[in-house]
Amino acid sequence: MALTLEDRLAITELIALHGHLVDEGELDRAAEVFTPDVEYDLTDFGQGTLTGRAQLTDAAFALGAANPVAHHVTNVVVEELPDGRVRARSKGLGIKADGSCGSVTYVDTVVRVGAGWRIARRRMEARRVPLNGQTPGTSAPL
Numbered sequence: 797m798a799l800t801l802e803d804r805l806a807i808t809e810l811i812a813l814h815g816h817l818v819d820e821g822e823l824d825r826a827a828e829v830f831t832p833d834v835e836y837d838l839t840d841f842g843q844g845t846l847t848g849r850a851q852l853t854d855a856a857f858a859l860g861a862a863n864p865v866a867h868h869v870t871n872v873v874v875e876e877l878p879d880g881r882v883r884a885r886s887k888g889l890g891i892k893a894d895g896s897c898g899s900v901t902y903v904d905t906v907v908r909v910g911a912g913w914r915i916a917r918r919r920m921e922a923r924r925v926p927l928n929g930q931t932p933g934t935s936a937p938l
């Protein structure tokens with residue numbers, strides 16, 4: 797079944813909702829964004845993979861004041877997979893209390909639950925070098 801425009805909008809808003817809830821400290825609303833058994837892969841940040849919404853909440857509280865004060869998401873690309881799941885890629889910017897910021901790529905697996913959508917798996921990829929480290933002659937031209 798092809799994704800409708802309404803599905804694409806709902807998935808994009810789901811991804812945006814995460815930042816609003818975290819920034820407002822509304823971690824008790826994680827069920828609006830994630831499946832109960834969500835896998836949240838922070839391997840690129842040396843933290844392994846968290847499983848389940850409770851681990852996500854515990855990790856956020858453990859990070860405390862080191863959490864970003866603002867999460868911004870942009871450049872959402874939604875791709876339907878053959879099995880009915882969706883892969884959504886987006887860019888995230890996190891602003892810290894001291895004004896510093898970092899960039900990530902979110903790679904989400906989104907599943908339909910009832911009449912809505914939830915993130916079942918999220919991998920965060922750190923963006924640390926321009927062009928993902930590519931140098932001349934190592935990739936095809938745009």
